[in-house]
Amino acid sequence: MIVFENVTKVYPGGNTALQDLSLHIHKGEFVFVLGHSGAGKSTFLKLILREEKATSGRVLVGGKDLTRLKEREVPYLRRNMGVVFQDFRLIPTMTAYENVAFAMRVTNIPEKKIRTRVPYVLKLVGLGEKMDCLPEHMSGGEQQRVALARALVHSPQLIIADEPTGNIDPELSLEMMELLSAINSVGITVVVVTHEHELARQFNKRVITIDHGHLVDDTDHGVGLHTDGDDEPVGEVRL
Amino acid sequence: MNWSSFKYLARQGLHSLRANRLMTLASIGVLTACLILTGIAGLFGANINSLVAYLGDQNETVVYLDTELTDEQLAQVDETIRSMEGLASVTYMSKDAVLETYKGYMGEYADLWDGFEGSENPFMANYRVVLEDLADLDAKVAELEAIPGVTKVNPPTELAGVFLGVQKAVNIAAWSLVGVLVVVSVVVISNTIRLTVFSRRKEINIMKYVGATNGFIRLPFFVEGMTSGFISGCIASAAVLGGYALVLYFSQRLEGLWETVIGASLLSMGQVWYFVVGGFLLFGVLIGSLGTAVSVRKHLKV
Numbered sequence: 041m042i043v044f045e046n047v048t049k050v051y052p053g054g055n056t057a058l059q060d061l062s063l064h065i066h067k068g069e070f071v072f073v074l075g076h077s078g079a080g081k082s083t084f085l086k087l088i089l090r091e092e093k094a095t096s097g098r099v100l101v102g103g104k105d106l107t108r109l110k111e112r113e114v115p116y117l118r119r120n121m122g123v124v125f126q127d128f129r130l131i132p133t134m135t136a137y138e139n140v141a142f143a144m145r146v147t148n149i150p151e152k153k154i155r156t157r158v159p160y161v162l163k164l165v166g167l168g169e170k171m172d173c174l175p176e177h178m179s180g181g182e183q184q185r186v187a188l189a190r191a192l193v194h195s196p197q198l199i200i201a202d203e204p205t206g207n208i209d210p211e212l213s214l215e216m217m218e219l220l221s222a223i224n225s226v227g228i229t230v231v232v233v234t235h236e237h238e239l240a241r242q243f244n245k246r247v248i249t250i251d252h253g254h255l256v257d258d259t260d261h262g263v264g265l266h267t268d269g270d271d272e273p274v275g276e277v278r279l
Numbered sequence: 280m281n282w283s284s285f286k287y288l289a290r291q292g293l294h295s296l297r298a299n300r301l302m303t304l305a306s307i308g309v310l311t312a313c314l315i316l317t318g319i320a321g322l323f324g325a326n327i328n329s330l331v332a333y334l335g336d337q338n339e340t341v342v343y344l345d346t347e348l349t350d351e352q353l354a355q356v357d358e359t360i361r362s363m364e365g366l367a368s369v370t371y372m373s374k375d376a377v378l379e380t381y382k383g384y385m386g387e388y389a390d391l392w393d394g395f396e397g398s399e400n401p402f403m404a405n406y407r408v409v410l411e412d413l414a415d416l417d418a419k420v421a422e423l424e425a426i427p428g429v430t431k432v433n434p435p436t437e438l439a440g441v442f443l444g445v446q447k448a449v450n451i452a453a454w455s456l457v458g459v460l461v462v463v464s465v466v467v468i469s470n471t472i473r474l475t476v477f478s479r480r481k482e483i484n485i486m487k488y489v490g491a492t493n494g495f496i497r498l499p500f501f502v503e504g505m506t507s508g509f510i511s512g513c514i515a516s517a518a519v520l521g522g523y524a525l526v527l528y529f530s531q532r533l534e535g536l537w538e539t540v541i542g543a544s545l546l547s548m549g550q551v552w553y554f555v556v557g558g559f560l561l562f563g564v565l566i567g568s569l570g571t572a573v574s575v576r577k578h579l580k581v
Binding site: 089112115116117118119120123125129130131132133142143145146147148150151190 | 281283284287294295298299481482484487488489490491492495
């Protein structure tokens, strides 16, 4: 699903964020990417989202070489992955429903399908009653679940969560991780980028540790749902 | 992009106008102020130009005729002059008419001219010719001098030179001012729009992350900018034309020389309204939409 082959990323100022990083995240896996602030986690994420290009090496997502991907193809790559950010990144002027529907509208999905799919996904994350609320009228946990619903609405094969528990209390953090775990159980690859070692320890999953741009540890604590066909394009999984 | 997406994005653009009302008001306010200033400068320039042109039109070239002309020759000269192009008016002054004019000048001493009537009349019959464009003066004078029976042409050369110079200076000054104001407006408006877009860079960022194409992101901003520009154009048109209507109203109450000069030379509402409305709407819509679309581009690189 995600392949890093000898990836190095050096920013224009000369700061080396990742150094010769190689790893392979399989389809259906649940992976924690651990690292303290400045370790290179954000760059790792930016490379997967193709927000940045690797200085050398190759990054493959769903079999697509992102170092060769054209600018105009980037939106189509992102439509096939769901991203949950620490600061939720919801559009403040849109209701929960509109925020989730927006992710479908960008792909020109007919309104009829949006009207059935969005409420379904919002109910799935426990927000059936809050569809018409603006983000400012929702708690941090609720906003995070809207962000998760937005990530899930396309039924992607890959969910990336960047510090998903950073802005919510411990109890809700656990709830969020269980939700991600449930999502993973239907075969969706989940990558959680975090600096919270304790959180990663609570779940018996694969933990990749990055420090100063190097991969320093890669330990699989549990049995991941590895499947064949890693190079298949990122596509839809029923949820 | 399909029709339903287009409709949705256009609606989003209009919705954003209300949702971000503070920045919308700032954009519309700045654009309206710039349009009004540019409009006032434009109208001022056009009216000064019209005033100078009016004064210039008061030129009169005197074409003196040979005293020995027969009636047939006179008719020939009359036909030639009246068929000339570029003349605003042609008035024939017979010898007797000239004498009467001079008698008028003398007032109570008019009878001093009594011995100069009939064959003793020392004046030359002439034509008073007003040119449509003073710039043609030299050419027209040469054309008049070439007519058989014309002995002398007396053109207002100095006056023409002064008016042409003033008209040129006014034109350059007024349109330079309009040009400077347009440039200032573009800079101020671009900065306001940039500020508007900057305040929503997070929103653009989110759109990029969920896989929106650049065109998809730009369209609502484009519609928003276009609508702001249109509203600004309407407000500025109403303000400038309303102000101009007041100027026209008060100009009718002027007296004496001011009434003659200002009243006759001010451009009527019918001559200016379509320039003002058309110019404002076109400028407003263009700068609103393009300015926004260009400003958004900077934030699309995510």
